[in-house]
Amino acid sequence: MFKHTFKQIFRSLWRHKGFTGINLLGLSLGIAAVLLIVLIGHYERSFDTFHTKSQQLFRVVSETSRADQILYNANVPYPTGRFLRERDPGILASQIHFAEEMQVRLGEEAPFTEEQVVFADSLFFQVLDFAGIEDFWVAGNPATALQGPGKVVLTESTARQYFGSEDPIGKRLLLDNKAEAEVVGVVRDIPQNSHLPFNMLVSYGTFSNDFIGGLDVNSWGFTGNGYAYVRLQDERTRSATHEALQAIVLSNAKSEADLKMKMYLQPLPEIHFDLAFEGSNPTYTVSSNYLNMLVLLGIFIILIACINYINLSTSFAFTKSKEVGVRKTIGASKKQLFFHYMLETFTLTCAAAVLGLLLALAFLPTVNQILDKGITAAPLLELDFIAGSLLALLLLTFISGAYPALIMAGFNPVSSLKNQLALPGKSSVLLRKSLVVFQFSVSILLIICTLVIARQMEYFQDKELGFIKEAVVEVKLPEADSVKRAHFQSLLQNQTGIQQLSFCMGAPVSDNGLGVSMEAPELPENTSYEAEIIPCDINYKATFGLELLAGRWLLPSDEKNIGSAVVVNRQLINTLGYTDPKEAIGKRITLGINSMRPAIVGVTEDFHTSSLHEDITPVALLPFPYFYVTAGIRLHPGQMRNTLAEIEEAWRTVFPEHVYEISFVDETLASRYEQERRDYQLFKAFSVISIFICCIGLWGLIAFVVVRKTKEIGIRKVLGASISSIVMLISKDFLKLVGIALLIASPLAWYYMNQWLQDFAYRIEIGWAVFLIAGLFALLIAFLTISYQAIKAASANPVKSLRTD
């Protein structure tokens, strides 16, 4: 029976190629989208799953109440790990320092920059054991590798990159021109799905003040890039850890406000998903909501494809009604017929699944590239997945096939043989229309979202930030040395391509930032305030085009008397309670850096120091040469390439031992909108797929309509109707549906996009224009889809269509 049914099904699918093609295309696209989403979801959920007993693993984090918000920080002071261990030897605690970048030098070769380097103490591998990775240790002894100073463990890739096929063990490296270290071990590459990726591990004994700009690694006063991890094997150590963390807060609190800080344990499996710590995580964080939204999008896409199947099959059913009638008169039962048509759907779904799988595999590299991830297709071979997808296939078959199969199995044999079923019933027409409306609602919703995201991204580009960001570069200075600075500057003196040069810690929006506490008589006690410090020289204002509102700008003399004068932004004086900039001149503020108490000598207009996600914060511009680790250079836009080459040459003359690094300020800024760029790509892709599937479905439906109306069209033409009036006759109903879809999608999209925009302190208003554009776009696409066939039908010779009745 099966064999026969299959044979018939294949022939039928083959014979009705248009029907089969449309459904195959739609379903396979939908399935491909869902598969990719499943892979993305699986990848994100697989973060940090390669440690044994991960429920024992925690990271120490903190929570601080600020005047108007709670700050979450995953970074903890560097002594935290050691303190926990000393407090109770039962606590397995490991302290690390995460270096985003480090300069590495092999022997006499030129230095280069290594990314993601971790300084870890000797307990590191007892806490995070990486035991889920097969043969993690390629060489070396995990028990002793990180003991004492000057030891380095490389990952396989790093080792190969540095030493090729040579044995890396025993080789020596120079780190940041500060410390020498010897390679004592090699481990497998750290999977990309780790919240703590690294290419190199350096023993914590090697770590010193030098690596963090001279700050004290034993100080409890700041967090830098320190993280502490613990493995807690029982309740006792757990409570001991909590007590110890309390003790840290208590013993380091300098004010009552500090006592409100909380240090606590964050379960390791939650790290990747807790957005509160997004800013201080070593790598990106993803919210569960985001993953759920992806799943929802996938479900929508596949539903759109299912609807195509339902609509086309039910339309088709009436063409097939004779066949059903015949089958019934030769003895087929309802059950057998239902089964037959379900099997037909199942066959089609399976074929679509195979195609979808191939599509997904083909697109995976692109997705990885867009999302910057290392997703593999390996999970597709896991038993869970295979079982799950079989179930999903059955469900898909049921959703798509049940209704059409039920309709067909239910046909009255007498009427179907008489071809009286040529017109579908009222309720099934209503259902079809509703389903089309659903399809277009989803598509329009996605189009609106894409448009809104695109407009917000344009806004990122166009928004005045209060400083000049075009044609400005940041050149890193490896040392804050005034002689070398002067040398560098003199080499560039005659460069006509340079408009302005300022030594500073960084551009207003920069990867370098220094947030410190701020106190002033004007501010209430018991509440902590924070200000951002930008150490900079007198050229900063001209380089970045800051606007002075009151008082004076910094003078060369201020640099000689560090801590005497400060220029602040409008936001800072507003925080102090002044509205008129002039009032603030001469007032003193205390900054949590060397406890200096400079007087406000000038006030600038507000400018942004972070992405538009954030509000403008109080900023203090401080002449403080110790922190001049960057040269901010504004170029003449016309001749940038030459000038950049000159700058590099000058730099290499002054700092021959170091790695040259340069970045454009507008690019740094753009990188802050990576997530939005990905959202945009994602929504764009989903919009295109969904509108495409909608349209091929519409195409199929119109084909049926045209067939059904051939005679009517012929008669109308004979009576003198124009082609356009006939096209309108056919399209009108469907275009109405698109209009209804627009009405449904608009408020939903408006609501959802408003939520999305909440992430930005500075955002666009969703105007009516996006709805209009999305609606017109959908209408246009639908109209084009419809009109091709409609015009063809309308231009056909009426005599022909009337004769072949």
Add this chain to the structure above:
Amino acid sequence: MIQLQNIFKWYNTANRPTFILKDVSLTIDEGAFLSIMGPSGSGKTTLLNIMGMLDQPSEGSYHFMGQDVFNLKEKQRKELYKQYIGFVFQAYHLLDELTVYENIETPLLYQGVKSAERKAMVGDMLDRFRIVGKKDLFPSQLSGGQQQLVGVVRALISKPKLILADEPTGNLNSTQGEEIMQLFQQLNKEEGVTIVQVTHSEKNAAFGNRIIQLLDGQVQD
């Protein structure tokens, strides 16, 4: 075999019942070869469909092989149908996607006949009606007469006791039609299959042993 009593059939058109069958009573014995004649629209097909349990009357009773058909459950009726009745249509109604062989085999599939047995039965039929050579062709590759022959063979494959044929020769030329009629006659005489056919042709009607005239939904004797 068939006892129809006071069968009425009407449709409500424009809120008024239009009668199609008016008080039709008819008894057909096993082994009969009955021809139903009458003008177009007189209700012949409707009557045949009712006999074949494809349609239901608005009123009246129907006993088939002693069973009260309209008081049976759907499933039992279906069983009765599958076991005893074969349909032949004017438009052949072969399944386009199936070969001759498969068309003939399909009723057996629906009846759940085992594969080996099926093979034997279909093979027998192909032999008997000398269409072995055509078994792998699709309906579109056959002439009208050949298609109707396959239609008859398909109706016969499940060894029905009753064959209902609605203008079986309507789309055929006279030679083709005669062949089908001879086949019916042979089946009726040699195997005792009861045959009820609707026809417009006096000549074809004469192949049977009884003729009834239907006029405006009423049997004229």
